[in-house]
Amino acid sequence: MLEAMTDLVRVEPIALLPTQAGCAVFLGNGKKAIVFYIDPAVGASINASLSGQQPPRPLTHDLYLLTLQAFGAKVSRAVIVSMEGEIYYARLILEAENEIMERKIIELDARPSDCLALVVRCGAPFYVVRQLWDSLEDMSGVLAEMRENDGEGDQTP
DSSP states (O other): OOOOGGGEEEEEEEEEEEOSSSEEEEEEOSSOEEEEEEOHHHHHHHHHHHTTOOOSSOOHHHHHHHHHHHTTEEEEEEEEEEEETTEEEEEEEEEEEETTEEEEEEEEEEOHHHHHHHHHHHTOOEEEEHHHHHHSOOOHHHHHHHHHHTGGGOOOO
């Protein structure tokens, strides 16, 4: 199971910006920002949810949450736990409680982009393991530069 909550840094999405290869997601805690790159479709899904858009039919992440709900489960939190090369790894923490089982906590390997798409839909918190967070470069300057160079494409939540 994951580290104690004191070993985690809570982050929020502060910008989703289109790039030539997809979408840049900036997460921050008010003091520092990190960035990772995701598929444009997942970026559009996250942005739609952040802006309050309701699709006429459930998107994949909506369907996943509806399925969890049907089984008496919910997203408790998501945590970026490590980075290998340029790839971040995350864990999705679910809690289930229904008429056939006692309370159960499930921890799943997940892409940070999918975790973000889920937590923005249900209001669950998103974290980065503190040791990883402290080792990462602050990308606030890169975000400011990207906004200056392409302000009209900014999809800031």
